[in-house]
Amino acid sequence: MSLEIRKICTRGELRRFIEFANSLYADCQYYCPPLFLDELRTFDEKKNPALEVCEKQLFMAYRDGKAVGRIAAIINHRANEHWNCKKVRFGWMDFVDDEEVSRALLDAVRDWGKQRGMTQMNGPVGFTDWDHQGLLIEGFDYLAPLASLYNYAYYAKHLEDYGLRKEADWIEHRITPPQIMPEKLARISEIVKQRYHVRVDKVRSAKELQRKYGSTYMDVLDEAYQNLYNFQPMTQRQKDYYRDMYFPILNFDFVTVVVNEKDEIVGAGVGMPDISEAVRKCGGKLFPFGWYHILKALRAKKMEVFDLLLIGVRPDYQNKGINSVILADWVPYFIQYGIKQTETTAMLETNTKVLSQMELFETRQHKRRRAYVKEI
Numbered sequence: 001m002s003l004e005i006r007k008i009c010t011r012g013e014l015r016r017f018i019e020f021a022n023s024l025y026a027d028c029q030y031y032c033p034p035l036f037l038d039e040l041r042t043f044d045e046k047k048n049p050a051l052e053v054c055e056k057q058l059f060m061a062y063r064d065g066k067a068v069g070r071i072a073a074i075i076n077h078r079a080n081e082h083w084n085c086k087k088v089r090f091g092w093m094d095f096v097d098d099e100e101v102s103r104a105l106l107d108a109v110r111d112w113g114k115q116r117g118m119t120q121m122n123g124p125v126g127f128t129d130w131d132h133q134g135l136l137i138e139g140f141d142y143l144a145p146l147a148s149l150y151n152y153a154y155y156a157k158h159l160e161d162y163g164l165r166k167e168a169d170w171i172e173h174r175i176t177p178p179q180i181m182p183e184k185l186a187r188i189s190e191i192v193k194q195r196y197h198v199r200v201d202k203v204r205s206a207k208e209l210q211r212k213y214g215s216t217y218m219d220v221l222d223e224a225y226q227n228l229y230n231f232q233p234m235t236q237r238q239k240d241y242y243r244d245m246y247f248p249i250l251n252f253d254f255v256t257v258v259v260n261e262k263d264e265i266v267g268a269g270v271g272m273p274d275i276s277e278a279v280r281k282c283g284g285k286l287f288p289f290g291w292y293h294i295l296k297a298l299r300a301k302k303m304e305v306f307d308l309l310l311i312g313v314r315p316d317y318q319n320k321g322i323n324s325v326i327l328a329d330w331v332p333y334f335i336q337y338g339i340k341q342t343e344t345t346a347m348l349e350t351n352t353k354v355l356s357q358m359e360l361f362e363t364r365q366h367k368r369r370r371a372y373v374k375e376i
Helices: 011-024 037-041 075-083 097-115 154-161 183-196 206-212 216-224 235-249 278-281 290-298 322-336 352-360
Strands: 003-007 054-063 066-076 085-094 120-124 136-137 165-176 199-201 253-258 267-273 305-313 341-344 364-374
Touching: 003 097, 011 037, 011 054, 011 066, 011 085, 054 097, 054 154, 054 352, 066 075, 066 097, 075 085, 085 097, 085 154, 097 120, 097 154, 136 154, 183 322, 183 364, 199 235, 199 322, 206 216, 216 235, 216 267, 216 305, 253 278, 253 322, 267 290, 278 290, 305 322
Parallel strands: 085 120, 305 341
Antiparallel strands: 003 054, 054 066, 066 085, 120 364, 136 364, 165 341, 165 364, 199 253, 253 267, 267 305
């Protein structure tokens, strides 16, 4: 049986590239499909400003005319300049349990990168650190939220057999929210507010956030993450893109802005209801009725599962306990909405500052993700 690697060049081929994962995981109860229109937009040079600083080439593997794998090859020139490296990234990698297929896909990325002067291959990661990243290596029997990747357990062996080795690990936690405000958290939060003259400004809409703070909200997040793995300084267009994509759908009860006495943002936190069940129900398609299920989940007044998406603190306010102010602001809403379980997004295992905050709640680590690297 012959194996063929094809470059993705047309919109029709791109649609098949996106849909391949859904077919591969059709019988997997833990997989959450991406929103199809979001995936199309991600790969559209006219819509995704990350592609102003990235090169890409998508590939699919076919055996006797049947799709058996896919992969994206990416060079983020802005990130490579920031880290003084020459990495070709791979992402959106999915494949059947056949080492010939995975090897051919990785070879395609390697060869494409080498032709452009790259000396390392790295993944699975996306165009930027705002995209999904990290191969799931622990926690296969947990539902995947929309905000993270899911993959079969056999992927890791394929990557390691290819010679890829660990470069970074992220861990995820499942938190049981308290039914009353933890005394220790409340005390720490008040001490931090008084000592550093900060307060929570509870904005109530995307328009209000934009009117009061402009792009400084995204500026703070950009500064906060500058030392994290594979960070790429965002362009202004990227900041506007992510703001316009996410802010209009947020429940602003779970958007926390911490400001100092000059009314400058020094910390920010964002969370949202888990909508993965609604997305599974519609298969990632907004039409004809997917939008209804998703909007209903986003606007719910009661919810069992909540996704803690991000917390970012301006560098000059880090190590001062600003995280505790954000967490303390959320606890009353956890109680109000009847939230039974909170899922964190992936946090670097070396990020001890954030991980130490988990000790204030009943929590356990339940997932681990890994980024790999190889000299080419």
